[in-house]
Amino acid sequence: MxxxxxxxxxxxxxxxxxxxxxxxxxxxxxxxxxxxxxxxxxxxxxxxxxxxxxxxxxxxxxxxxxxxxxxxxxxxxxxxxxxxxxxxxxxxxxxxxxxxxxxxxxxxxxxxxxxxxxxxxxxxxxxxxxxxxxxxxxxxxxxxxxxxxxxxxxxxxxxxxxxxxMDLPKFGELESPYLSGVISLGGGVDTVRAETRRGCSFRCSFCKHRDTLSGKVYRIDNYERHLDELKLFKEHGVKKLNVLDPLFNDYEGHGEQYLKLIRKVGFSGKVTLQIRPELLTERFMEEASLNPNVSFEIGVQSLDPTVLKTIQRGSYKTEAQLREKLDRCRELGVATMVTLIYGLPLQTYDSFARDIGIVKSYGVGKIGAFPLQVYSGTKLADDIGLYGLTLKEDAFGIPEVVDNPTHDFEKMQKLAETI
Missing domain, CATH: 3.40.50.280 (Cobalamin-binding domain)
Incomplete structure (x- = not known):
């Protein structure tokens, strides 16, 4: 027009x-x-x-x-x-x-x-x-x-x-909506969102979080901004901080430094971070253990190597990596949550039940299991016919898998509801 x-x-x-x-x-x-x-x-x-x-x-x-x-x-x-x-x-x-x-x-x-x-x-x-x-x-x-x-x-x-x-900003110069007063705190607001990264370098076939242009990660590397935001959150008595980064621990040192800032400021609210187990370093976990309010949300989606290869999520090493990191988090006292998806291509009831059993055995604080949603523009949306998946729109118009030739979907759904 x-x-x-x-x-x-x-x-x-x-x-x-x-x-x-x-x-x-x-x-x-x-x-x-x-x-x-x-x-x-x-x-x-x-x-x-x-x-x-x-x-x-x-x-x-x-x-x-x-x-x-x-x-x-x-x-x-x-x-x-x-x-x-x-x-x-x-x-x-x-x-x-x-x-x-x-x-x-x-x-x-x-x-x-x-x-x-x-x-x-x-x-x-x-x-x-x-x-x-x-x-x-x-x-x-x-x-x-x-x-x-x-x-x-x-x-x-x-x-x-x-x-x-298409025209990208200079990410290191972006102003915080909290510090500029666009988002006002107070009046009962005690839960906020903040960011240190946008985009994701991984290419999971089902995911819409990656950058719309190139799959790059853009770093909001502004020490003063992050420091001043955390001070503001502390001053206003914020009780929970959700970091929006699709992948918080994307490279050595970043996650550790942000957690040190939290400790330096003395922010005492809960902090939830989305992380991948294969990128969890010892120093990062040790720093997290110094703050009892930090928790990791670990999205593995599946531990079955065949399924992981199909969705381009992980590898045959994923289960061993998750076990190792959950063991270490438990030793250090770091709270964890693990999320899984059911309805995935080539997934079976037995493999899903096994995934749940493994995660439960580590006593994680919470397990989330969600039906597979298929977003337009993802590789998985293009590959639906290859795997014989049946889709139905949910209340928002987002297609969800409701039948899969490799398992009884209703049985999987009932299992997920028991977690």
């Missing part, structure tokens, strides 16, 4: 996201707040305005089950907000769980306000322009990269007339 020009017209932007809002967490999503901060703090946007609107999906759940959302009502709320506010640009943050809302709201906005400029970004925005236009025919611009640089000079990027936009 790209028919609009804002050379002489002020931008009046509504940034839309959706979330299951909780009283003890910031209402606005972390990523949305990063984009809003980039816009508000940039001199290039002088004279332009941006508001953030977060749809609280809790308000739209049907009475007959969790996560069964009245998507038409959610979309209607977004459209109403746009019309009342007189916005001329709407930017949607698009993830798997809210694609239905975006599709409904975007189409209705295009029908009712033909001249409005609609831009989409987020993990669900990937692929060629033709593919994106088939999925979202109402959109004017698609942002395929992390969006801070684009939002810091939004008028410039809109007026370029390019519908598929």
């Amino acid at each position: 790209m028919k609009n020009s804002f050379i002489h017209t002020p931008l009046h932007v509504l940034l839309v996201s959706s979330n299951f809002c909780r009283k003890n967490e910031p209402r606005e999503a972390y990523g949305t707040s990063c984009l809003a901060g980039a816009f508000w703090n940039s001199p290039a946007n002088a004279g332009d305005t941006l508001d953030v609107f977060t749809c609280d999906l809790n308000r739209f759940q049907k009475m007959n089950g969790d996560f069964n959302i009245e998507w038409n009502l959610v979309a209607s709320e977004v459209v109403t907000r746009v019309l009342i506010g007189g916005y001329n640009v709407v930017a949607f943050s698009v993830f798997g769980w809210c694609e239905k809302m975006v599709a409904l709201a975007g189409a209705e906005l295009r029908r009712r306000v033909p001249e409005i400029f609609i831009m989409l970004g987020g993990a669900s925005i990937f692929g060629s322009e033709d593919v994106l236009r088939r999925r979202f025919p109402f959109a004017d611009m698609f942002t395929l990269s992390y969006g801070e640089k684009i939002f810091a000079n939004l008028r410039h990027y809109i007026n370029q007339g390019v519908s598929r936009m």
Whole structure:
């Protein structure tokens, strides 16, 4: 489309996201707040305005089950907000769980306000322009990269007339939404999210966490930022810090140094880190053991070498590596959680039961077992036919495996529910 020009017209932007809002967490999503901060703090946007609107999906759940959302009502709320506010640009943050809302709201906005400029970004925005236009025919611009640089000079990027936009920020210079005041603490907020990395260097066939451009890891190497964030969290009595990095311990020394910062500041809240067992170093585990509130979330998904090879997750060494690291964490007193997936290609009931038994034998604090979700744009989505997997959309429109020729799926599901 790209028919609009804002050379002489002020931008009046509504940034839309959706979330299951909780009283003890910031209402606005972390990523949305990063984009809003980039816009508000940039001199290039002088004279332009941006508001953030977060749809609280809790308000739209049907009475007959969790996560069964009245998507038409959610979309209607977004459209109403746009019309009342007189916005001329709407930017949607698009993830798997809210694609239905975006599709409904975007189409209705295009029908009712033909001249409005609609831009989409987020993990669900990937692929060629033709593919994106088939999925979202109402959109004017698609942002395929992390969006801070684009939002810091939004008028410039809109007026370029390019519908598929990619331009990465300088990650070491990104401002913290907490330190800039975009996310306010207090008022009952005691759980926060922070980041030190974006993207993932691994190529698991089922995963959407990797960077949308290249599979690279981008490091937010800003010691002062991390230090000041932790001080702020301590001052406001934050009780839990979830580090968003898809892979926290991605190279020697990083995880250890961040944990030392936590100790230096004296932050006493719980800290949850997503890690891979094969990258856990002795020094990292020893540093974690000095803080009783640090816990590791270890996602192995399976311990069966055949399954792991199929999903490009690990190798025949994964089980031995997990055993070794769980042994050491237990010796050091580091709390652990292990997550598994059922419904994987070539997985059997016996192999899944064996995985659960091994993990249980180490007395980990929690075991999570989740059905396999198949996201568009992943290698697994392209390979569904090879493995004979049967899919069904969940309440959010995300395809889940509901049948697998190598095992009785319902039996697997019942086993997972007993953990």
